[in-house]
Amino acid sequence: MYEELSDDERELAALVRDFADEVVAPRSYEADRTHTLPLDVVARMGELGLFGLPFPEEVGGQGGDYFALCLAIEALGRVDQSIAITLEAGVSLGAMPVFRFGTEEQKRELLPDLLAGRALAAFGLTEPEAGSDAGATRTTARREVSSSGADEWVINGSKQFITNSGTEITRFVTVTAVTGESGGRKEISTIMVPHGTPGFTVEPAYDKVGWNASDTHPLTFQNARVPAGNLLGEEGRGFANFLHILDEGRIAIAALATGAAEGCLEAAIDYAKKRTVFGEVLSSRQHIQFTIARMQARVHNARLAWHHAARLRDAGMPFKVEAAIAKLTSSDAAMDNSRDATQIFGGNGFMNEYPVARHYRDSKILEIGEGTNEVQLLVISRALGLHG
Numbered sequence: 001m002y003e004e005l006s007d008d009e010r011e012l013a014a015l016v017r018d019f020a021d022e023v024v025a026p027r028s029y030e031a032d033r034t035h036t037l038p039l040d041v042v043a044r045m046g047e048l049g050l051f052g053l054p055f056p057e058e059v060g061g062q063g064g065d066y067f068a069l070c071l072a073i074e075a076l077g078r079v080d081q082s083i084a085i086t087l088e089a090g091v092s093l094g095a096m097p098v099f100r101f102g103t104e105e106q107k108r109e110l111l112p113d114l115l116a117g118r119a120l121a122a123f124g125l126t127e128p129e130a131g132s133d134a135g136a137t138r139t140t141a142r143r144e145v146s147s148s149g150a151d152e153w154v155i156n157g158s159k160q161f162i163t164n165s166g167t168e169i170t171r172f173v174t175v176t177a178v179t180g181e182s183g184g185r186k187e188i189s190t191i192m193v194p195h196g197t198p199g200f201t202v203e204p205a206y207d208k209v210g211w212n213a214s215d216t217h218p219l220t221f222q223n224a225r226v227p228a229g230n231l232l233g234e235e236g237r238g239f240a241n242f243l244h245i246l247d248e249g250r251i252a253i254a255a256l257a258t259g260a261a262e263g264c265l266e267a268a269i270d271y272a273k274k275r276t277v278f279g280e281v282l283s284s285r286q287h288i289q290f291t292i293a294r295m296q297a298r299v300h301n302a303r304l305a306w307h308h309a310a311r312l313r314d315a316g317m318p319f320k321v322e323a324a325i326a327k328l329t330s331s332d333a334a335m336d337n338s339r340d341a342t343q344i345f346g347g348n349g350f351m352n353e354y355p356v357a358r359h360y361r362d363s364k365i366l367e368i369g370e371g372t373n374e375v376q377l378l379v380i381s382r383a384l385g386l387h388g
């Protein structure tokens, strides 16, 4: 499966795969059951350098590329989607916006801890009235000089479903907020709001269907004041900036989904070879063989799709449509493979102690988060000229 990778890439994939099997997997059942993100595992990922993979060494990164990050996410997604999404969101939604749009001072101050996994940042885009239609953002940020003469943003509104926003090591959340209007259109900017800012509340975690060990909260802002210098990127450019960040993130989600689809495939092969029914092993039945063969084909196609999108991204070429195709293909693969694997496990497949049951619950969100699959279809059909 790693034939076309460079030696370094193959080594990285093998290293993270071993880490996933030896360190992550033994903790997954309990973390899922108790809805707890194991921060010591996150710290170990930081020590391995995973949070710094796609960043240059000058800013504290590993000098790799986005492809390398996706290899690591795929290897983690194979055993534990909650851990994989913690890395994905920590890098592509937490650190990447700072690296890409931050000032030199912001990078110097924030990146070292984010890239070492000592701190996490979150990205708050989604609101109760603005999900797929992210331009409908209602949260506002008003520039104001305080009574003590400080130049500040005053933020009001709410965000929902924000990953990594409430952990003990979360340092700030970058939020999108309306900062003005131009030509009848909302101007949206991105502003970093540190944890502990008065008026900024991280509400209790959601009771989710899956990704239980991943940290997800609603956030509220009531006259939350942050320094004017917390603006990330140019004022009014927030919408364009986050669209780029989301396009990249879709490749990483596709890698995660490929890993999940592969985890289900491996489990199905293993179980089908051991389980005896009507006096024969399950794997001797052609229906089971064909089901598993189809699962393998899905993994293969999903992997090719994200590899292609990531290579384009790293070569500085347009990758929006390829990222959408990769996310669509791989999230469907994860959903289909987790359903097939669960079926092959029979009643055991419905028991949480078997990882396929967790993959079955976890995989659904892959078709929803970081742009639903309908939004990916919109991107693809627009590129085909099917919209006015």
Ligand SMILES: Cc1cc2nc3c(=O)[nH]c(=O)nc-3n(C[C@H](O)[C@H](O)[C@H](O)COP(=O)(O)OP(=O)(O)OC[C@H]3O[C@@H](n4cnc5c(N)ncnc54)[C@H](O)[C@@H]3O)c2cc1C
Binding pocket: 089, 093, 122, 123, 124, 125, 126, 128, 130, 131, 132, 133, 160, 161, 162, 163, 164, 208, 211, 216, 365, 368, 369, 370, 371, 372, 373, 374, 375, 378
């Ligand atoms: C566990 C989890 C973690 C998340 N993490 C984050 C995060 O870190 N940061 C963040 O900002 N957000 C996050 N999200 C939010 C996620 O990105 C949104 O839920 C997603 O984009 C969909 O938005 P929505 O929930 O408002 O659904 P809606 O936009 O209301 O969509 C509802 C349905 O309508 C469909 N639909 C919408 N528009 C169209 C259209 N034009 N044509 C056809 N169908 C359409 C959708 O595909 C969907 O099926 C997270 C969500 C979850 C569940």
